[in-house]
Amino acid sequence: MSKMIFKFFSMILLSMTLISSAFATPVDTYEFKSVDNQKRALELAHSLRCPQCQNQNLIDSNSPVAQDLRLEVYEMVDAGKADNEIIEFMTSRYGEFVLYKPRMEAKTYALWLGPIALLLFGLLIGFFFIRKQRITEVDEQEISAEEQKELDKLLNRKDQ
Amino acid sequence: MKKRLVLFIPLVLFLVMGVFLYKGLFLNPQNLDSALEGKPIPAFQLERLEDRGDVITNESLKGKVSLLNVWATWCPSCKYEHPYLMRLARQNILPIYGINYRDERAMAIRELNRQGDPYTVNIFDHDGRLGLDLGVYGAPESYLVDHNGIIRYRYAGPIDQRIWNETLLPMVEELQAAAKLDGAS
Secondary structure, three states, X not given: OHHHHHHHHHHHHHHHHHHHOOOOOOOOOOOOOOHHHHHHHHHHHHOEEOOOOOOOEOOOOOOHHHHHHHHHHHXXXXXXXXXXXXXXXXXXXXXXXXXXXXOOOHXXXXXXXXXXXXXXXXXXXXXXXXXXXXXXXXXXXXXXXXXXXXXXXXXXXXXX | OHHHHHOOHHHHHHHHHHHHHHHHHXXXXXOOOOOOOOOEOOOOEEEEOOEEEEEEEHHHHOOOOEEEEEEOOOOHHHHHHXXXXXXXXXXXXXXXXXEEEOOOHHHHHHHHHHHXXXXXXXXXXXXXXXXXXXXXXXXXXXXXXXOOOEEEEEEEOOOOHHHHHHHHHXXXXXXXXHHHHHOOO
16 A cells, blocks of 8 residues: 555656756757757756746746846856856845745745645644544454354344 | 644644735735845946946945935836935935946936936946846836945835835934944945
């Protein structure tokens, strides 16, 4: 039973990671120095939020700010800057807010660990309720030897 | 009895979450904390709007508590904000430094000639580089800067009487008092 549940959850997790890796192609005509740079820059720009149109990332948004920031990311990637340097550049200007994936910090623990805690809490409650139910079921079935004897006697009499 | 109380836990959890989510409905997602509060004005070197030969740097803005106002002729909210900035300038409380953001020089100068110029100095940020370093995501945006050139507060949106009286003026007075203690004007 638990194996099946495990399989089920791992299937869900796997499908979620697969969906999130699908990329659209941007319309900008920026010439990257290499294909690797392009891939890295697009991935970065996808993970950064446009500060103006807040539910779009830098690639999706057409706002002037997003355009500027997108170009900035491309240029920094081509200049050989590391991912964390570029992310630092963005957050030092626009705040943690621009990260679609918040960093693991003291103030984001609730965000990252909250769902896991809730799941564990739910499982724990479920576990206790099910166990309690099972115990009472077993209790009902148990009868003493004397009662069994009497029951047999009654049943036998009915057969006759 | 104890068992009964346990049954209330889901209700309590629901109420707590409900209160949080209900409050969340009324938060304005545009009110972002600026990442630059507490940091100095980013280093820049830009021409004055009216004079190509006059170069302004971040050092030029130090010395007085000031208001840094990002504006442009293409921005309708800036036009709405403009009369209030004129009033502020007449009251002579603090210098207002303008950052003309991603704009055309001739159009900006014409606009100021026509509508009046509330700015002590206007910085011409044609390619939006200073705006980017400031974390500007739209105009108008205003920054309260203390006498050491440290950004103390960012307000995104047009300043009006209410914002000025309730939020900005108390902070300006506080900063000016601190500046006086420091020996600056």
